[in-house]
Amino acid sequence: MSANRSRGEIWFEALAGKSLEPAPILSGSGMLGGESAQFIAVVPDAHQRFPRAASNVVGLEQGWLLAKTVRATMIADSHAAERRPIVAVVDVASQAYGRREETLGLHLACAAAVDAYASARLVGHPVIALIVGPAMSGAFLAHGYQANRIVALDAPGTLVHAMGREAAARVTRRSVEALDALGETIIPMSYSMKAFDQLGLLHRLIRDIDADAPTAGHIETVREVLAAAVADARQGPPDLSNRLSSPQAQKNRAASIEVRRRLALQWQDN
Amino acid sequence: MEHLNFEYPAHEPVKQRAHVGVVGSGDLEVLLSPHDGARAQVVVNTSVDGYGQIWKSVLDRFFSRYAGVARIEINDFGATPGVVALRLAEAVEASES
Amino acid sequence: MSAYDVFLARRSFIELGARERAGAILDEGSMRELLGPFDHLESPWLPLQDIVCQADDGVIIAKGTLDGRPAVVLAIESAFQGGSIGEVSGTKIAATLELALRECEAGRPVWPVILFETGGVRLQEANLGLAVIAEIQSAIVALRRHVPVVGVIAGMVGCFGGMSLAAALCSYLIMTRQGRLGMNGPEVIEQEAGIQELDSGDRRLIWSLIGGEQRTATGLADALIEDDAQGIAQAVRAACAHGPVAPARSEQVEKYLKLLDAVDPATIDSASMRLSWQPAHATAPGHVTEEGV
Numbered sequence: 275m276s277a278n279r280s281r282g283e284i285w286f287e288a289l290a291g292k293s294l295e296p297a298p299i300l301s302g303s304g305m306l307g308g309e310s311a312q313f314i315a316v317v318p319d320a321h322q323r324f325p326r327a328a329s330n331v332v333g334l335e336q337g338w339l340l341a342k343t344v345r346a347t348m349i350a351d352s353h354a355a356e357r358r359p360i361v362a363v364v365d366v367a368s369q370a371y372g373r374r375e376e377t378l379g380l381h382l383a384c385a386a387a388v389d390a391y392a393s394a395r396l397v398g399h400p401v402i403a404l405i406v407g408p409a410m411s412g413a414f415l416a417h418g419y420q421a422n423r424i425v426a427l428d429a430p431g432t433l434v435h436a437m438g439r440e441a442a443a444r445v446t447r448r449s450v451e452a453l454d455a456l457g458e459t460i461i462p463m464s465y466s467m468k469a470f471d472q473l474g475l476l477h478r479l480i481r482d483i484d485a486d487a488p489t490a491g492h493i494e495t496v497r498e499v500l501a502a503a504v505a506d507a508r509q510g511p512p513d514l515s516n517r518l519s520s521p522q523a524q525k526n527r528a529a530s531i532e533v534r535r536r537l538a539l540q541w542q543d544n
Numbered sequence: 545m546e547h548l549n550f551e552y553p554a555h556e557p558v559k560q561r562a563h564v565g566v567v568g569s570g571d572l573e574v575l576l577s578p579h580d581g582a583r584a585q586v587v588v589n590t591s592v593d594g595y596g597q598i599w600k601s602v603l604d605r606f607f608s609r610y611a612g613v614a615r616i617e618i619n620d621f622g623a624t625p626g627v628v629a630l631r632l633a634e635a636v637e638a639s640e641s
Numbered sequence: 642m643s644a645y646d647v648f649l650a651r652r653s654f655i656e657l658g659a660r661e662r663a664g665a666i667l668d669e670g671s672m673r674e675l676l677g678p679f680d681h682l683e684s685p686w687l688p689l690q691d692i693v694c695q696a697d698d699g700v701i702i703a704k705g706t707l708d709g710r711p712a713v714v715l716a717i718e719s720a721f722q723g724g725s726i727g728e729v730s731g732t733k734i735a736a737t738l739e740l741a742l743r744e745c746e747a748g749r750p751v752w753p754v755i756l757f758e759t760g761g762v763r764l765q766e767a768n769l770g771l772a773v774i775a776e777i778q779s780a781i782v783a784l785r786r787h788v789p790v791v792g793v794i795a796g797m798v799g800c801f802g803g804m805s806l807a808a809a810l811c812s813y814l815i816m817t818r819q820g821r822l823g824m825n826g827p828e829v830i831e832q833e834a835g836i837q838e839l840d841s842g843d844r845r846l847i848w849s850l851i852g853g854e855q856r857t858a859t860g861l862a863d864a865l866i867e868d869d870a871q872g873i874a875q876a877v878r879a880a881c882a883h884g885p886v887a888p889a890r891s892e893q894v895e896k897y898l899k900l901l902d903a904v905d906p907a908t909i910d911s912a913s914m915r916l917s918w919q920p921a922h923a924t925a926p927g928h929v930t931e932e933g934v
Contacts, residue, residue, distance in 0.1 A: 342895075372838060379861050381823060385809035393782060415775055419771075436767040473768060529729050530729075532682065536682065563679070573678070
């Protein structure tokens with residue numbers, strides 16, 4: 275990891291240049307497949323008013339500012355023939371943990387971000403999540419998980435999970451080693467990105483990219499993957515149904531598919 | 545976790561299926577449904593290992609007074625024999641009401 | 642009926658299991674459970690970890706009516722694995738909301754009522770729990786335009802984790818005093834930030850920060866109802882009858898950025914928050930406040 279910049283900052287700048295806004299929410303446009311796309315990243319904020327939300331986490335301000343940024347993009351395109359892509363550059367260690375956060379409704383701040391991204395998708399913006407670092411629990415729900423398509427760098431430090439290893443070990447009363455062992459056979463518990471890919475939620479896992487110091491070639495590759503994801507998103511419905519269509523999903527989310535099938539049958543019987 | 549299976553002779557038809565309980569700590573759920581033939585079938589999934597004999601004696605006692613041709617599925621999370629007996633009785637009552 | 646008779650007639654909602662709660666809310670006799678225990682749609686992941694399954698995986702889907710109008714109650718059973726969301730339990734919720742959306746789009750509105758009693762993601766299914774919560778959230782946002790999505794947080798488990806975001810997306814939130822609504826559980830805050838930040842053993846403090854009374858007093862929930870099954874059933878009907886809410890709370894970005902801007906992180910506490918965050922009463926559309934009798 276670069277001493278000065280977070281993964282979110284590195285990749286935001288690589289793809290969109292200088293941000294129009296300061297930390298914690300970087301936003302600005304970059305070119306993808308010949309069109310202008312809005313890039314949004316959550317980055318550490320040394321001047322953060324809420325001390326427990328100074329690193330790359332989604333706290334109160336981050337949640338509401340994400341919502342503001344996404345909605346501004348929606349308004350800007352409200353009369354456009356085609357809505358521009360929105361790329362969530364995801365490098366979020368967790369939601370903020372703090373008393374003030376809970377008191378002041380962090381759950382609502384994060385929900386506002388969820389709402390904005392989902393609304394943007396529903397109105398026709400292709401929303402793409404680009405995972406360049408951790409994509410953890412509530413922070414990922416707020417920033418990235420409402421995307422039409424999710425792509426991730428297959429690199430050390432990229433991760434999707436509901437809770438950090440040590441905390442999860444404590445809560446489930448197991449050792450970290452035991453948890454890791456469980457993750458080998460129980461795919462949804464695994465901390466490996468390759469295992470996450472087996473759940474069918476990723477559109478693309480991008481290999482051979484230096485996540486900390488990408489070359490021009492690496493950046494171009496990622497740009498191409500993003501553009502292809504945008505095109506793919508535009509071909510399908512604006513919901514999340516594509517997450518159940520891959521061979522991996524049919525294998526490892528078979529229960530998700532079966533529940534939907536059986537529910538639809540029973541819904542009608544009267 | 546253990547899976548235990550039991551069978552008992554039976555002859556009374558089961559009126560309707562019934563479900564009681566929750567798989568909470570110290571509790572269990574019982575699913576009782578009509579079975580065919582002349583035997584009642586019990587399947588126990590329990591989080592506590594090594595109590596096969598206790599399950600047998602609880603069920604022996606239950607079936608000494610219950611003759612339903614039933615399939616009974618139990619999902620148990622460490623209930624005491626008393627709670628097991630209670631839930632079984634509740635299930636029977638619900639199936640006969 | 643005297644006040645005493647009314648008091649005696651009260652039936653605790655909190656003491657009811659999820660299935661009974663659903664039945665208590667829907668019109669009498671109208672309840673029809675979908676994907677119930679006898680359908681055996683159980684967790685594929687728990688047995689791999691020697692954990693006994695519940696046959697309905699801890700979520701009850703109950704179709705029925707509310708004052709004769711089609712409705713569906715999605716009730717989380719907190720006694721099983723803390724009401725945590727796994728692949729099957731979460732998909733039952735997401736799929737039901739998606740079906741309700743299709744009905745609404747076809748001109749046959751269905752009122753969804755979610756009984757939130759959950760600690761969030763079931764860690765034994767981690768990434769599938771998280772993924773399905775995103776799907777639940779997506780469905781609520783889509784459905785909310787057509788019909789009000791009503792959430793009830795009664796306690797004692799409350800609503801935490803990713804599902805607290807889902808609750809915040811709802812058109813209306815009904816809480817009891819015993820209910821709590823927060824993103825991270827108090828134990829997790831204490832663990833991550835230290836006991837000075839939050840003493841998870843200080844129950845009074847916890848409820849004063851995230852309990853039903855505080856959440857309603859600060860506009861983060863819409864109705865504070867006594868723990869009474871009939872009272873809650875009535876509050877649910879009143880919320881449904883109000884119709885869709887626009888803008889929803891989670892859409893009011895400028896309002897909350899302004900409120901947050903005015904907060905001094907060094908001095909903010911539950912009392913000072915009430916002063917500035919309390920909602921405008923009575924005339925605010927969709928604001929439903931009914932105290933129990």
